Amino acid sequence: MKEITIILFERLGLLLIIAFVLTRFPGFKSLLYREFNLKMLLVHSGVFGLFGIAGTMAGIVMDGETISHFEFVVKAVEKHQLVVSLSLVAIVIAGLLGGPIVGMGAGIVSGIHLLMLGGVGWIANGLVNPLTGLLAGLTARFFSQERVIPPLKALFIGIFPPVLHMHLLLIFHPDTIEIVNKIGLPLVLSNSLAIAIFTAMITIVLKEQENEAALATRRALTIAEEALPFLKKDHPKEMAHGLCNLLMNRLKLAAVSVTNKQEVLAHKGMGEDHHQPGQPVYQMLAYEAIETKEMKIAAARSQIECQHKSCQFEAAIIIPITEANDVMLLITFYFKKAHHIRPVELVLAQGLGQLLSNQLNVLSAESLKLHIRDAELRNLQAQINPHFLFNTLHLIATLFREDPKKARHITVQLAHYMRFNLKLVSNPLVPLEKECDHVNAYMEIIQARFSNRLKIIFHHPEMIPDVNIPPSTIQPLVENCIQHGLRNIASDGKIEVIIQQRDSLLQAIVRDNGIGFPEDILKEVTKKPLTNHQNSGIGLYNVNQRLISLLGEEAKLHVRNLPEGGSEISFQIPFKVQA
């Protein structure tokens, strides 16, 4: 009995080695994730069936109460001999992992093999396998929440199949009682232990896999985060270069390229000599990726379709990056050998593709929001203050009689002013010169109306710098002086408008000698619309919002009261905005 036990353990050791190899197969994964289809059911039944047959072959043959031979069981045995199979290990595992169908399938396969071997107890041998598979499969249902049954539970479950086997032997072949006595306990011990070890093995494999996936996910997340500043770049080539450098630094790739739908934007790594920016995108796979918006894998040179003879790439992953459901970019990872693409790389590429797409979407939504807001504000600004319009018309009506020449001049100024305001709606930026003309037209009209009350002085360089600025940003500041600072000033009002260039900055300053801002309003006037002040109550807020949203925080309005009385509003624009 001791002898038999040792032999059985040795043989099971061999089986476990085979099992270990089995866990290294890629298809094995699908069993762990319980994703089945008919094809996989058949394949798994077959594989575990074969595993079971191997178990049988690793078994021993008993002749009466003695072991007849130690060789592997390959041929049919004689009538009085009993095959002691180790196939149950495989069948139980098949059932536990694959469910009743796989269990029974594997059981039938190995059962038929046992039937063919014949010998004493052939009925019991043939029956026990499918039955065990079915029962193990049904048992597995109790553990459906756990992906892998814990080894201790498996040990416990593993006790029953050999017991069942012994039952069957005694039922169909009562004369085997002596043999059962001898092999019963060793079989139970060895089988259950083997099953427990096998499940432990699976647990380890699974952890390994999860660790790898987690690592890939974390890397994808980190890279996506690092890519954010590049994605924000307006210029596609800048963005592509940044992305390429980042991906080359972070991943082990032969090369990486970023293309849009038509051409290569940037390429880093090997093959820079012939994979150059500006080249058209021609691979079939790239078009498929654009069409289906799904990741594509090139596993051969022919799929990369590089015309260059010395091109060393043999494999590639093409990742589409989408924005608003349309492919904006393709990122291609190049590999020197097809087997360099491991599942981890695929998981990472897939994850990265999705993350970057998401970020691109978020960014575009953000910038869209900004643009809509800007358009709204411009629209608001474009609404001509009716008081201004009708008072000017009233002025012109009077001038027709008093001073026809001036009437003509003011009419033209009003036309300038209104034409600019109409264009305001469609242009986010205008040349500074146009803005100055606008201020001028406004000034002339205001001066003609309030010649007694105020003077406006406009200082600007003879050559107005060639800079683009958000339209109607200076005129509202002047208007604010008239509506607020000089509101109650009946004479000697003064407004100074200064435009000057300081190093790489353009400064616009508007000053008046009016009453200044009340302390409580001073801080808030640019930050929220002051609705209790009619007409231009929202003027400063509006200008400030547009400056910030188009040119950034550094372009915001500065408002202060002057020590000598009056107030000053200014802003500055960096020259680089010219582009």
Added chain:
Amino acid sequence: MKIHAMIAEDEPMARKELMYLLTQEDDVELCPNAETGEQLLQLYSEYDPDVIFLDIHMPGISGIEAAKHLMDQAVHFPPLIIFTSAYDEYAIQAFDMEAVDYLLKPFDEIRFQKAMKRLRNRLLQQERKLMEPYYSNFKSSGPAKFLIDDGERTAVLSPEMIYYAVPHKRMLEVHTKDRVILSRITLQELEKKLYGYPFFRTHRSYLVNLNYIKEITPWFNGTSNITLKDMEGIQIPVSRTARKMLFKMFEQNG
């Protein structure tokens, strides 16, 4: 009868426009222009015009505020006002103040003529109101003694003792033949106490006993001064409207 018109407008050209339009009218006489709300208040009490062409947006006191102020101060008739504005956002407020009209800039000449017509109608209505007896029947006699405070003391007065009353530094000077009572009572309160007796507001701040009027001398721009019996040295101002009413009253009685 000439219509005395005053323009309140902060834009020089807009003033010119109104001046031009008004000088085209034969029956209009222009008072000096006001350029701000404050100036209007000052010039109004000085010239007492029949009508004000009032711009709403002016530095300092706005047209609406100035108009409210004038309404509150009015003694006999509130001033007639034609608002002028570039936009109609104040039309409802103007309507509430019973403005004669609300002219939108630039002025439509036909619309301007209509406003002038309305103005003349309103002035006619005022004239007609003047024809109605001011105090239908003054109480001729009666005991009618009443008390008013005189600083620490309390004075007992009968209406015929009072010559005139005028506010002075938050107090009211009540002038009798031989002394002046300084009372905390307001002019309005006194006027109420004297209701039914022949007292008359010749001016925003003067309540005068009609029985003691000695003579009325013309001052300038349609205003006058009154001299009272026993008080030859004192001249009491009479606004133009009050002067008209005064004459009507004496005509009816006599």
